[in-house]
Amino acid sequence: MDKLSALFELRCLLRKMEADVGLEALTPAEMDVFLAAHSVTEKLGEAVASDQIRQHEMASCLAQATYHRALRSLVRLGLLEKAEGCKARQYVVRSDIVSQ
Numbered sequence: 469m470d471k472l473s474a475l476f477e478l479r480c481l482l483r484k485m486e487a488d489v490g491l492e493a494l495t496p497a498e499m500d501v502f503l504a505a506h507s508v509t510e511k512l513g514e515a516v517a518s519d520q521i522r523q524h525e526m527a528s529c530l531a532q533a534t535y536h537r538a539l540r541s542l543v544r545l546g547l548l549e550k551a552e553g554c555k556a557r558q559y560v561v562r563s564d565i566v567s568q
Contacts, residue, residue, distance in 0.1 A: 497538040500526040502547055506561050515551035515558040 469477075486492045491499060504524035509516045518539065521527055527535055542548040543559070551558035 495538065495541075497530055497534050498541055498545075500530065501535060501538040502542055502561070505542075505548060505559060509561050513560060515554045515560055518557040518559065521559070 483492065486494075486499070491502070494502065501521060504527040505516055505521045507526070508520045508524055521539070522535060530538070539548070539559075543550065547562055548559045549562060551560050
């Protein structure tokens with residue numbers, strides 16, 4: 469199998485996995501921000517700061533406006549929630565989405 473064929477197979481598998489957990493409708497920026505938020509969360513249900521998400525390698529390459537638009541969209545979709553009892557710009561990744 470050549471490299472492009474292997475890449476194609478991986479990409480198809482990734483898209484199937486995204487669909488299996490209900491994330492297939494996300495834009496690439498939304499997907500990067502969501503996965504970055506999950507990655508920097510130490511324990512499910514724990515709050516994570518917007519700055520931590522922004523500094524993750526998956527989100528750091530996004531333009532500032534694109535990052536904030538994706539973050540707002542994820543909150544609107546219910547994939548991220550504003551953390552209760554925390555200062556502003558703290559979010560929680562919906563544990564029922566990531567634990568499936």
